[in-house]
């Protein structure tokens with residue numbers, strides 16, 4: 209089996225001083241990429257900051273024979289996110305791979321949520337993903353090549369108690385991933401997302417007995433594959449954890465159709481409408497629209 213290599217390529221991994229980002233950075237560095245290890249080194253809720261987590265990861269990559277540099281800029285503002293990309297272009301001359309991973313948690317149920325808490329979570333996760341991608345975009349477009357791997361979450365896809373801000377940010381990252389995949393296609397930029405599960409400081413109190421089997425290093429190979437030149441996938445989301453990887457899809461049931469639609473007809477057809485048994489995977493807006501166009505053409509003589 210030939211090894212996937214990234215020699216000559218440059219990667220930025222945000223939030224790479226700890227947890228999942230650290231593992232992504234170590235693996236990309238081990239496969240030959242020059243890695244910008246970005247991390248402002250704050251607490252789980254985003255407070256404070258120190259360079260040492262990023263410095264330790266850089267030291268580890270270098271000790272293994274790789275190339276890496278520290279960046280301690282904050283992902284959450286357009287100006288500082290631009291400086292992260294500038295670290296890559298000024299130090300190594302290009303940027304091939306951007307892994308948007310940095311994140312914080314400020315969980316609070318709706319009754320207690322403050323604007324400041326929700327704002328900071330949206331700024332770091334959703335803002336951070338958008339601002340670093342925006343800064344990377346002209347570089348990748350100019351190269352005609354780029355790989356962006358974003359980080360969403362089960363909370364964003366399914367919801368989770370006490371995580372309104374986090375879920376909003378992570379669901380937003382799904383939308384950003386789909387949209388940038390469409391926009392990037394003409395310039396060789398592929399954009400995907402992972403929905404990870406791993407033991408880190410963010411989850412260590414939540415995983416119970418599973419924690420020992422959810423090492424964060426089991427997620428990094430998916431990031432390496434999505435970052436590889438030979439991977440042709442774009443616009444997808446993968447659930448990853450503990451050695452399992454699965455594609456997350458959006459599906460629609462065949463639904464209800466009548467040009468004489470009434471609430472009563474819906475009531476009577478509700479169970480059939482909701483039955484996922486014949487659901488179809490939908491990958492584009494055009495595919496969804498096509499179903500309606502087909503029904504209108506077939507089902508209504510006046511259409």
Ligand code: NAD
Pocket residue numbers: 222223224225226227228229246247248249250251252254261281282283284309310311312332336359360361362403404405406407408409410411
């Ligand atoms: P972690 O707290 O171990 O690592 C996150 C890192 O991001 C930290 O080192 C932190 O200093 C850094 N960071 C935070 N704000 C930053 C900012 N503004 N600029 C730059 N760096 C910043 O957590 P983790 O579990 O490794 O999380 C990594 C990503 O994976 C996050 O986006 C998280 O939401 C997501 N995620 C994790 C899990 C899981 O099971 N661990 C599940 C779903 C999603």
